[in-house]
Amino acid sequence: MACSIARTLDVVGEPWSPLILRDVYVGMNRFEQIQQDLGISRKVLAERLRWLTENGVLERRAYSERPPRDEYLLTAKGRELCDLLLVMVRWGDRWTSGEAGPPVLYRHHACGEIGHVELCCSSCGQPMRATDVDVLPGPGAGGEPLRTPDAEPTG
Amino acid sequence: MACSIARTLDVVGEPWSPLILRDVYVGMNRFEQIQQDLGISRKVLAERLRWLTENGVLERRAYSERPPRDEYLLTAKGRELCDLLLVMVRWGDRWTSGEAGPPVLYRHHACGEIGHVELCCSSCGQPMRATDVDVLPGPGAGGEPLRTPDAEPTG
DNA sequence: CTCGTCAGTTCCCTGAGGGAACTCATAGGG
DNA sequence: CCCTATGAGTTCCCTCAGGGAACTGACGAG
Numbered sequence: 001m002a003c004s005i006a007r008t009l010d011v012v013g014e015p016w017s018p019l020i021l022r023d024v025y026v027g028m029n030r031f032e033q034i035q036q037d038l039g040i041s042r043k044v045l046a047e048r049l050r051w052l053t054e055n056g057v058l059e060r061r062a063y064s065e066r067p068p069r070d071e072y073l074l075t076a077k078g079r080e081l082c083d084l085l086l087v088m089v090r091w092g093d094r095w096t097s098g099e100a101g102p103p104v105l106y107r108h109h110a111c112g113e114i115g116h117v118e119l120c121c122s123s124c125g126q127p128m129r130a131t132d133v134d135v136l137p138g139p140g141a142g143g144e145p146l147r148t149p150d151a152e153p154t155g
Numbered sequence: 156m157a158c159s160i161a162r163t164l165d166v167v168g169e170p171w172s173p174l175i176l177r178d179v180y181v182g183m184n185r186f187e188q189i190q191q192d193l194g195i196s197r198k199v200l201a202e203r204l205r206w207l208t209e210n211g212v213l214e215r216r217a218y219s220e221r222p223p224r225d226e227y228l229l230t231a232k233g234r235e236l237c238d239l240l241l242v243m244v245r246w247g248d249r250w251t252s253g254e255a256g257p258p259v260l261y262r263h264h265a266c267g268e269i270g271h272v273e274l275c276c277s278s279c280g281q282p283m284r285a286t287d288v289d290v291l292p293g294p295g296a297g298g299e300p301l302r303t304p305d306a307e308p309t310g
Numbered sequence: 311c312t313c314g315t316c317a318g319t320t321c322c323c324t325g326a327g328g329g330a331a332c333t334c335a336t337a338g339g340g
Numbered sequence: 341c342c343c344t345a346t347g348a349g350t351t352c353c354c355t356c357a358g359g360g361a362a363c364t365g366a367c368g369a370g
Contacts, residue, residue: 003258004247005177005240011251013170016327022160026290031348041328046349056250067336069347077250082285083274085160087242092159095211095232096166100295103158106288108276114291115278119238122273124266125280130237133261135181136269140255171358186317196359201318222367224316 011055011081016040018085020048021074024058025082029071057081086117166210166236171195173240175203176229179213180237184226212236241272 012018016038023034035045049072052058057078063071074082086106093102093116105114121128167173171193178189190200204227207213212233218226229237241261248257248271260269276283 003174003177004244004252005173006247007251008243008247009170009173013173015164015168018160018164018168019158022158025285032346035348041330042349043329043351044327047327064347067347079286080249080284081246084239084242084246086274086283086285086288087239088163089159091236091239092161092163094235096162097159097295102293103295105291105293106283107291108278108281108283109287109289110281110283111276111279113276113278115276115283117274117283118277118280119241119272120275120280121263121266121268121270123263123268123270125275126263126265128241128261128263128265128270128272129235130180130241131234132264133241134264136260136262138257138260140252140258187315190317196361197318198320198360199358202358219316222316224367 008084011052011057012084014048016044016048017052018088020045020052021057021078021081022085024072024074024078025085029073031070031072052078083117087119090116163239166207166212167239169203171199171203172207173243175200175207176212176233176236177240179227179229179233180240184228185224186227207233238272242274245271 012021019038020034020040023037028034028037031045031049034040035042038045040048049058049060053060053072056075058072059075059078060070060072063069089102089104089106097103106116107113108115119128120126167176174193175189175195178192183189183192186200186204189195190197193200195203204213204215208215208227211230213227214230214233215225215227218224244257244259244261252258261271262268263270274283275281
């Protein structure tokens with residue numbers, strides 16, 4: 001499908017994949033750790049790890065020769081995918097965390113403060129939410145016309 | 156699970172949900188439109204729309220009394236979820252769109268330029284990527300200690 | 311009175327995911 | 341040498357969610 005959302009979902013769209021990614025991100029790099037942390041079936045975990053590795057999100061590296069033991073590390077591609085997790089966290093914190101408050105806090109290296117992610121425009125730096133943009137066909141488009149969100153029907 | 160990622164996935168984790176959300180976001184508000192656009196089975200589409208409505212992401216509204224016809228609209232909760240789509244688009248554009256270039260462009264209302272989203276810190280406004288933060292337990296935590304990404308193993 | 315449309319629901323069938331057991335290489339203890 | 345344990349999977353079976361196609365129900369047009 002000529003849609004970057006669909007292409008991203010093709011890589012990490014299955015329900016377990018973002019959670020696997022999160023585990024690797026926070027330092028759970030080994031098969032057994034992830035399996036026990038998530039309670040995922042070993043079969044599916046093996047499939048997902050292979051898929052994520054084939055797609056360049058994870059890298060598999062031996063941490064022991066004898067006995068042979070492997071671990072999984074994030075690639076640059078995988079680390080950028082973790083940005084998606086931060087946005088999921090933000091939405092989950094705002095809309096589903098309830099009275100208990102957020103289960104995890106993020107301290108920004110640059111300023112040392114606890115904060116959360118905001119979406120900003122790469123061009124002007126001002127906030128850029130889904131409601132702040134017009135959607136236009138790009139070079140890789142199939143050719144279908146698109147309405148801009150909340151626009152009046154074309155008359 | 157005491158994890159905002161898991162809670163977000165609970166709402167939009169099934170593979171079709173983000174695509175349904177995208178369709179509604181770009182102005183495809185009716186059952187038939189979405190079904191034909193995505194090629195999703197009618198059964199699953201009905202289930203997903205009901206689920207998203209029950210979870211406050213979509214709102215169902217009659218656009219015709221006679222014959223009775225309903226459409227689906229984004230709530231505030233749903234519109235904020237669309238921010239997630241922008242980040243998916245960004246990653247998909249960077250890592251999977253290939254030579255053709257991005258299929259869709261986004262023009263920022265505030266500056267009128269074509270741009271993409273960057274993640275910034277709510278506290279200081281500087282870029283805030285997954286690699287720029289320490290992960291700490293928050294008030295809603297279960298109590299498991301977490302390593303910070305790329306940290307040395309605790310010795 | 312029949313046809314077409316929208317918005318679903320119902321039926322059956324296949325394939326993906328879960329659980330548990332098994333494999334393979336190696337290390338440690340007796 | 342034999343037994344057991346560990347990490348990282350693989351294999352087997354079984355159930356249930358998803359796909360496809362047909363059916364329903366309200367209405368409007370001809």
